[in-house]
Amino acid sequence: MAIRIITDSSIDFPEDMLADLNVTVVPLNLLFGDTEYKAGVDIDTPTFYQKLKQSKELPKSSAPSPQDFLTKFEQSEPEDKILVIALSKSLSTTYENAVLAKQMFHEEQPNRDVEVINSKTASSGLGIIVCHAAEMAQNGESFEDIVRETEEYTEDTLTMFLLDTLENVIKGGRLDRVKGTIASALNIKLLMRASDDGSLEVLDKVRGNKRAIRQFIQKVGEYGHNLEDKVVAIAHSNCEDKAKALMEQIQERYKFKRVVLSTMGPLIGTYAGEGGLLVAFKKN
Known part of the structure; x- marks a missing residue:
């Protein structure tokens, strides 16, 4: 069997x-x-x-x-x-x-x-x-x-996304085109997560790449506990170098037991767009 x-x-x-x-x-x-x-x-x-x-x-x-x-x-x-x-x-x-x-x-x-x-x-x-x-x-x-x-x-599994571009979520009808255009012009990055019912929700809107990455990393610690016993999985939307840099920063700060790096496939990659990042881990 x-x-x-x-x-x-x-x-x-x-x-x-x-x-x-x-x-x-x-x-x-x-x-x-x-x-x-x-x-x-x-x-x-x-x-x-x-x-x-x-x-x-x-x-x-x-x-x-x-x-x-x-x-x-x-x-x-x-x-x-x-x-x-x-x-x-x-x-x-x-x-x-x-x-x-x-x-x-x-x-x-x-x-x-x-x-x-x-x-x-x-x-x-x-x-x-x-x-x-x-x-x-x-x-x-x-x-x-x-x-x-x-x-x-x-x-108990948390999945968070950081979108570098809003182009694909606008094209896909998940963000109003006018609001999306304004947000893109202001260099706004969306920090999102899979909610408790499995739908997508916005956690934060952050201006600028560096600030968005810092906020993304900070959210890991806000949601996670005893992370040194956990596996963290990081996925990227055709931006491997950016994902590796994020992986190093996360591991340096939180000391996860193991890190798994992969590329987003078609389903998530379609809506994330180029430069999107994802982090997932068990919270407790």
Whole structure:
């Protein structure tokens, strides 16, 4: 018997880590104009950012279908137990489609153990939760304990974003164009987070790059406790040098147990825009 950990491609975590932990990733769909891609399958991250620069309109994303999840369930061994940890239901129908797949699967195999958890986050926040569950599975923990602790992790994981440009959130309709233009002219940076229900909320509006970075780093300490025992995950939107500098400053100040650096994939990268940064960690 094995425990299969399944997630979706909104996760931003190093691919080798996910492979080592035997995590299955179900791709979201990405539409550039009339061309549809399976994120992470038909289009890689460097190509995505290249196309994003060239495109006048933002690409559209859509959730994996229930059939996409069902196919992964059916590929598991008969004795496997399955845990799906999905992108926040406030941002996508991915969670609902995984639940529908569970119902369809139970019509065929009613005695199989399948649980679906709403992570209430995305990107590296989802990565922290998924990898903790996968490590528990590799360590031989019970399915029930993994589900229980994963649910606790979703309530205690903080994901924060710092947007360097407001261009993409304006294009995507998440910020009024007039207000966004004024904010951009004043060099305003948005500091955001995934809220308790998994939606996005603005924490602060800061003028200037250096001040925004300082505020971003300060918020880590305001929200986090006993950070030397925690993993911090940092993701960047095509700005690796900037992310590495942030990583050094955060680690120097807070001494996290481990730091994981990755590139934002299409889902979060589309709205973050060039130069966006993300930090995720377990608060307590």
